[in-house]
Amino acid sequence: MGHVEAAPVVTNEEKDVSESLLGDKKVTVVFVLGGPGSGKGTQCANIVQNFGFTHLSAGDLLRAEIKSGSENGTMIQNMIKEGKIVPSEVTIKLLQRAMLESGNDKFLIDGFPRNEENRAAFENVTKITPEFVLFFDCSEEEMEKRLLNRNQGRDDDNIETIRKRFKVFVESSLPVVEYYESKGKVKKIDAAKPIPEVFEDVKAIFSSYGAKQAM
Numbered sequence: 001m002g003h004v005e006a007a008p009v010v011t012n013e014e015k016d017v018s019e020s021l022l023g024d025k026k027v028t029v030v031f032v033l034g035g036p037g038s039g040k041g042t043q044c045a046n047i048v049q050n051f052g053f054t055h056l057s058a059g060d061l062l063r064a065e066i067k068s069g070s071e072n073g074t075m076i077q078n079m080i081k082e083g084k085i086v087p088s089e090v091t092i093k094l095l096q097r098a099m100l101e102s103g104n105d106k107f108l109i110d111g112f113p114r115n116e117e118n119r120a121a122f123e124n125v126t127k128i129t130p131e132f133v134l135f136f137d138c139s140e141e142e143m144e145k146r147l148l149n150r151n152q153g154r155d156d157d158n159i160e161t162i163r164k165r166f167k168v169f170v171e172s173s174l175p176v177v178e179y180y181e182s183k184g185k186v187k188k189i190d191a192a193k194p195i196p197e198v199f200e201d202v203k204a205i206f207s208s209y210g211a212k213q214a215m
């Protein structure tokens with residue numbers, strides 16, 4: 001699998017984290033995108049077990065930030081309840097920290113970039129471009145059913161917020177997928193199939209990219 005030579009970050013605030021994380025270390029990043037409930041988290045867990053990637057879910061990092069009592073917690077909580085996209089600088093900082101703390105050099109970044117601002121800011125700040133984008137394609141009808149049955153106590157898994165998340169996905173996130181499509185970077189998966197079948201398709205992609213199976 002090819003690698004991306006990362007470059008230093010520009011802001012002083014991020015300096016310590018980014019220099020340690022990026023410096024001259026080569027990192028491989030796969031963005032995992034798809035609508036709410038398309039199965040990103042489920043399949044990332046499988047990829048981690050089989051291919052040695054670290055899974056970083058932007059949504060999970062934001063929820064952890066709320067729980068930590070951070071000064072941004074209330075703002076993040078309100079945005080998530082409304083299905084809105086949190087400002088990029090907040091999410092990128094969390095991703096950078098998690099990348100550094102992982103000690104790994106291969107990352108599945110799940111649910112990010114969610115809009116053009118996320119995409120441009122991440123590339124500008126980290127100088128990392130994704131190896132490829134894994135896109136889980138699924139109908140809204142199926143995704144809605146899955147989210148209403150998820151039972152993980154998420155504040156945004158209610159029908160009102162789910163509809164808002166679908167709208168944001170179509171208006172803001174699909175254009176990011178289209179951007180990467182224009183660069184020939186999108187690997188599309190039929191995510192409507194049962195979980196094991198989806199993973200067979202996912203495995204074929206990672207194997208063909210030469211990602212080593214974890215021992």
Ligand SMILES: Nc1ncnc2c1ncn2[C@@H]1O[C@H](COP(=O)(O)OP(=O)(O)OP(=O)(O)O)[C@@H](O)[C@H]1O
Nearest residue numbers: 035036037038039040041042146150193194195198
């Ligand atoms: N292929 C599948 N078929 C049926 N159910 C699935 C499938 N993949 C995942 N699920 C179930 O659907 C729900 C949503 O899956 P998951 O949390 O992986 O989605 P997600 O894309 O990460 O969603 P979100 O964007 O909301 O975080 C979970 O309850 C999961 O068990």
Ligand SMILES: Nc1ccn([C@@H]2O[C@H](COP(=O)(O)O)[C@@H](O)[C@H]2O)c(=O)n1
Nearest residue numbers: 058059079080083084085086111112114
């Ligand atoms: N790049 C991102 C990712 C997520 N969010 C917010 O978190 C919510 C839940 O995300 P999931 O991927 O776990 O479904 C999402 O609806 C956004 O409110 C974000 O702001 N930016």
Ligand SMILES: [Mg+2]
Nearest residue numbers: 040041057059
């Ligand atoms: Mg998820």
